[in-house]
Amino acid sequence: MRCISTRIHAMLDYVVGILLIAAPWIFNFATGGPAQSIPVILGLVALVMSLFTNYEGGLVKMIPMPVHLTIDLLSGIFLAASPWLFGFAGMVFLPHLVVGILEIAVSLCTIKAPFVSRV
Template sequence: MKQPISRVQHGFTDYSYIPAVATAPETVGFTDEKTATTLCRVLAGNILLTSLFTRAEWGLVRAMPYKAHLMADVAVGAFAASAPWLFGFAENKRARNTFLVAGAFGLMAGLLSRPEEMSEVGATPAPSNE
């Protein structure tokens, strides 16, 4: 399957996901669900850190390989989708549905992004073995 999301586009998705998830308890209306609210902040912080440390045009430190970033996105997406049941807030429809959407978004971003590493010198993708 050809992944339609480029590395640069992936960066845009990350940096839009961060504020959306961080502010979801207020915008969606589940601040009374303390565990879900805390997890939103943790998820947003996790994506912020991995984005800042990813070896990509939008990374600040550029230490983490982009493929590792994509694997982290998939793992965080699966975690987010299962969090309502793991942490006991599945009965709260707003919180549960927010986490299902955030999880689906993370899974899609990780699985539908082309895994082309940035070259050491610039923004050119490294040759692919595919």
Template structure:
């Protein structure tokens, strides 16, 4: 069931980026999990800014591609504690597991095609691109 609009998804994306950037301070973990959070926060914010949907600034990345990357990130987040050997750091492990599940749920309920269709239709005709030769 695709109940999440592209606009609401955009708000969630910016909130997730902020959460990644704040998580090490909020939940008290450091080291590699902290670094991963900072990298993920910056990358997530950047991807959101570049996505072709209502809250994207540059609109370079098609929204369905954004969705595919988020699906991969959700899986990565769930696996990260074991991939990077911080599964015994409870705060970091639990944060990554919860965030991975949340990103996966957002991916499941977002309508990625509606934003793509509206963006693609809007991008087909731009009066400023017309040539009068």
């Protein structure tokens, strides 16, 4: 069931992008390596993609919403699995897993087209 508007999704994209970039320092796993770099890179990708998405939060509006949602889904799966794929689950896994699962859920629950005003 798709119940999250693209407007709310846009706000979440910017918040989660910033959170992913800051997560290694907030949750004290900024020790270098993939545990730190994966969320930072995915956060930067989320912010740039948001700027280029055709929704209420986009500035350039080049990326269609279904493409954005597919990338979010794949990003969430990758983030959630990354502690085991890259072997750092013994050090840290919960932030990656939780944010990855939330990203998957939001991508599956967001309406596929932005609201268009018919004034």
